[in-house]
Amino acid sequence: MTILAALLIAATPVSIADCASPAPLAEPWTSWSQSGQARAGAQAHGAPALILGRPVVATLIPAAHIQFATPPGKGAKEGYGGLFTLSLKQPARVGIALDGPAWVDVVTGAEAVASVQHGHGPACSGIRKIVWFDLPTGRHLVQIAGSKAATVRVMAADAKANQPVG
Incomplete structure (x- = not known):
């Protein structure tokens, strides 16, 4: 039973409210605490x-009012969500980060x-x-669904942003 409790604690994300001070972040997340504003589509x-490396606090829409390009993986009819575009000049592994629980999908065409990884x-x-997500060059649609909160901080980041070349 002790092992199960330890696993549950390890699997639960630490709330920022549980921390004495926010942790400094490494690339590509160093701008996470900046605050742009957006209203989800x-x-x-x-x-x-969404612009790579620039977080926004997004006002979301009741999910029933969103015209998703493809059905979200979870939570399509519940809570809040919204749509964002993301354009890439070259292929990239892109992380979509959220500050709250919600489902994230990327639609191309x-x-x-x-997704290739999550955590x-x-x-x-x-x-x-x-x-x-490993994304090709071009325009993509980022879908957020199933948020219980009407706002979410969201950021897209290139895995290789500001990494040393060599």
């Missing part, structure tokens, strides 16, 4: 852009892109989850 046309952000960082 209800449809792909006109959805606001008419197809949902499979929690660093302890005491305020990043609850990061979902990684």
